[in-house]
Each structure stands twice: as C-alpha cells, then as structure tokens.
Amino acid sequence: MLKIGVLVSGGGTNLQAIFDAIDSGRIRNAHVKVVISNNAGAYALERARHKGVEALCLSPKSFESRDAFNQALLETVDSYDLDLIVLAGYLVTIPEAMIRRYRNRIINIHPSLIPSFCGVGYYGLKVHEAA
Numbered sequence: 001m002l003k004i005g006v007l008v009s010g011g012g013t014n015l016q017a018i019f020d021a022i023d024s025g026r027i028r029n030a031h032v033k034v035v036i037s038n039n040a041g042a043y044a045l046e047r048a049r050h051k052g053v054e055a056l057c058l059s060p061k062s063f064e065s066r067d068a069f070n071q072a073l074l075e076t077v078d079s080y081d082l083d084l085i086v087l088a089g090y091l092v093t094i095p096e097a098m099i100r101r102y103r104n105r106i107i108n109i110h111p112s113l114i115p116s117f118c119g120v121g122y123y124g125l126k127v128h129e130a131a
Contacts, residue, residue: 002030005082007090008037012044014088014109019051034080036073038092060092070095077102 006015015035021027035048040057048055058076063069074097077085087094087108099106 002083003033003081004030004084004086005034005036005077005080006032006044006048006086006088007092008035008042008044008088009039009091010042010044010089012042012047012088015044016047018086018088019047030084033082036076038090044089070097074098074101 004018006018008015012035015032018027018032022030022032032048032051032053034054034056035044036056036058037045038057038059040059042057045055045057056076058069058073060066060069063072074095077098078101082102083105085098085102085106087106090108094106
C-alpha cells in the first residue's frame with residue numbers, strides 16, 4: 001500500500017479530493033498517512049483529523065532559523081516512511097535536501113506555477129491572471 005504524506009497551507013480542497021478519490025476507489029492501494037501544514041489554522045488539518053489521519057503543524061515561524069525548520073521538516077517526513085509526498089497548496093519552499101532524498105517521489109499539484117509566478121500575494125486568481 002502506497003503511503004502518502006500531504007503538505008498543505010490552507011483549506012485543503014485538494015486534500016479532500018485525494019480523500020474522496022481514495023474513498024471512491026479511483027485511487028487504489030494507497031492511503032494518506034500524515035498531513036503536515038505550516039499553518040496551525042489551516043482547515044486542511046481539520047479535514048485530516050476528521051478522516052482519522054494524523055495532522056501536524058510545523059511552521060517556520062516556530063524555529064530560530066530556516067535551516068532549523070528545514071531539518072525538522074525533513075526529519076518529520078522521514079519518520080513516516082512515506083512513498084509519496086503530495087504538495088497540495090503548500091506555500092513553503094521545500095528544502096533542497098528533501099528534494100534530493102525524495103527524488104521522483106514528490107508531486108506538486110497546487111500551486112503548480114511556482115517558481116515563475118510566486119511571492120507575496122501570489123495565490124488564488126492573481127497567479128492565473130499573471131500567467
């Protein structure tokens with residue numbers, strides 16, 4: 001069974017679509033093992049808890065440096081022995097060490113226009129208008 005970790009920052013509509021696809025059988029032989037957000041107020045965490053999936057907040061603001069956050073994020077992801085990491089509206093830059101370690105096992109489903117159209121205020125329709 002494919003073990004999936006989903007990283008999110010907001011409401012989790014794409015996370016819900018993943019849950020729905022697993023429940024309906026469109027995605028088979030897979031389950032979401034953990035949902036990680038950088039935002040403690042992200043509704044995606046509630047969606048995960050409602051499905052009985054472990055939900056964690058790991059915010060860069062809680063660490064003394066970005067390097068410390070990157071290391072904690074990588075260690076946290078590693079602890080779940082994931083087969084696939086899905087970035088579903090995760091608005092934090094993924095550390096290079098994570099990209100190397102999980103090469104060909106990370107998929108970014110939203111926002112997919114990074115890095116060409118990103119930065120402060122680039123979410124929602126603004127991204128699509130700029131593109």
